[in-house]
Amino acid sequence: MLLDVRNVIRMRTIFLAGAGSLALAGAAMVHSAQSPAQAQQTTPNAQTLGAPAVTSPPVGVPAQAVSTFGAQAQRSGLNIVVLDPAHGGTDPGARGTGGIRESEIVLDLATQVRRALELQGFQVVLTRQGNENPSFDDRSAIANAQRGAVFVTLHISSTGLPGTVRVYVNSDLAAVTDSNGLIPWDRAQAPFLGLSKKFGDLVQGMLVQRFKGSPDAALTAGVRQLRSTAAPAIAVEISSIVVEDRAELDRMAPGVADAIARGAAAFKPSYVVANVPGKLP
Numbered sequence: 001m002l003l004d005v006r007n008v009i010r011m012r013t014i015f016l017a018g019a020g021s022l023a024l025a026g027a028a029m030v031h032s033a034q035s036p037a038q039a040q041q042t043t044p045n046a047q048t049l050g051a052p053a054v055t056s057p058p059v060g061v062p063a064q065a066v067s068t069f070g071a072q073a074q075r076s077g078l079n080i081v082v083l084d085p086a087h088g089g090t091d092p093g094a095r096g097t098g099g100i101r102e103s104e105i106v107l108d109l110a111t112q113v114r115r116a117l118e119l120q121g122f123q124v125v126l127t128r129q130g131n132e133n134p135s136f137d138d139r140s141a142i143a144n145a146q147r148g149a150v151f152v153t154l155h156i157s158s159t160g161l162p163g164t165v166r167v168y169v170n171s172d173l174a175a176v177t178d179s180n181g182l183i184p185w186d187r188a189q190a191p192f193l194g195l196s197k198k199f200g201d202l203v204q205g206m207l208v209q210r211f212k213g214s215p216d217a218a219l220t221a222g223v224r225q226l227r228s229t230a231a232p233a234i235a236v237e238i239s240s241i242v243v244e245d246r247a248e249l250d251r252m253a254p255g256v257a258d259a260i261a262r263g264a265a266a267f268k269p270s271y272v273v274a275n276v277p278g279k280l281p
């Protein structure tokens with residue numbers, strides 16, 4: 001499930017308890033080499049005009065990496081997929097009547113998605129490898145530390161027509177900055193929304209071919225995990241946890257994995273920064 005009230009409450013608790021830590025949402029600021037106006041201008045326009053989309057500005061990169069981010073991202077393009085099996089540890093996510101847990105199914109699903117992505121030539125970074133529950137910010141930080149990455153969080157819903165899959169991108173966020181041009185951590189997704197939608201539409205397009213009854217295009221929602229992620233970022237949610245036997249969900253895994261991998265491969269050309277003659281090797 002995507003919208004988990006318990007998680008929201010826990011996040012608020014962390015904010016209060018961790019006010020001294022720069023790593024926590026609200027307190028942390030991330031650098032942007034572009035002004036938000038520039039970022040807003042370049043990202044959607046590049047797509048509208050059919051030119052190669054300008055890649056993400058270096059929002060969310062650790063401060064020490066900012067000076068080198070632009071050049072390296074231009075050289076590398078999209079190479080990395082940060083894959084997030086949601087929930088885990090003390091948070092089982094959605095639970096079915098038969099005792100199946102979202103946190104376990106998405107971890108197994110992630111193994112298959114990883115394999116499919118690697119076959120497409122991507123390097124995959126998992127936000128968790130076992131039954132643990134990194135915070136939203138820990139998971140976003142893994143993506144925000146990469147160069148040339150997209151982020152995919154995996155969920156099983158408790159609603160929806162069983163056998164369908166939906167892709168969500170974050171709903172609009174105001175790209176606010178302070179006087180130093182810093183973007184707050186919890187708005188890090190704002191400059192990437194256009195690219196996230198494009199990535200999400202491509203993955204959803206692959207999914208609807210395999211899972212009839214799924215939407216044709218990505219949906220928007222307020223997804224906490226995506227909000228603090230400074231990269232093109234999507235949530236993929238499979239319906240649903242109410243199936244009697246988890247084998248019904250497991251049978252969907254290869255198709256979901258393949259759709260994500262093909263969607264990422266189709267998105268890859270959109271992520272390349274327009275070449276500046278003489279600047280690239």
Ligand SMILES: [Zn+2]
Nearest residue numbers: 001002093155
């Ligand atoms: Zn979930």
